[in-house]
Amino acid sequence: MEFHSKLLQPLPENKVRGWNGPLPFYMTYPDYQASNREAMLLQDLEYLQQMYPNDVKRYQKRIADMLDKADYEGSMIYDEYPDRYSLLAMTKSICGVLEKEESEAPGEAMIQVLLFNEVYKRRHGGHRGNYYFI
Template sequence: MDQKLPYYMAYPTPLLYDDERRDRMDFEYMKSMYPDAAKQLLPYIEDECDRVAYEGSVMFDEYPDQLQLHLMGRRVYDRTEKDQVIEKLIRSEGKGADESWIRDLIQVMLYQEIYKRRSDQRKYNQKYYQGIAFPKG
């Protein structure tokens, strides 16, 4: 009395990759709803993260150094200032606006982007075997 299972039930592994795709699409959708100031800063933050995304990078340390993360944020700020993005953002806020909120926004967005990349790296470093994840090692 062996019941045969449909193919999709016997080999459910492809369903694991669908979750990753949905997570990525959801993350991209949320980034598309960022306020205008954040949208202008995002390419600089992603570029900085791309620049330091290599094996052994401070970004992938178990406990990233706060000073190094602050310096990454400073590099992003300096590049945006050089491209006069900071000046435009301050002008758009009106009188009395200063650059401290932009620095804080850059740091928060940078930490969020690093978190996402660390999470993705952990997922990709796992080996999937019949629907069960085993860490590589």
């Protein structure tokens, strides 16, 4: 019985499990949740992407469709450090497809940014077409 009563005792502030000294500033924020932080960041990213101009949204959807072909278990987009040249080659191939489909194709830099954002979302648990309204 003595063991259980010790578990319920509050620890002194200087003996918080694994922590010596005062808490870091970010742990004192009222909404600090380390486990849920990534989901909140992804939610915020998807919400802000909804505000893109219509033509950019159209390109983003088309890039997401093309990235579906490279989205499988063991794909290079899920490597710890994706190969830069493979991602640039994917950007160039997407540019080629969009130049054939569109009269005014977007620049390679915009395609690259949209592609990298889509890869980021997929690597961190974002689901394509899943939009959150705040």
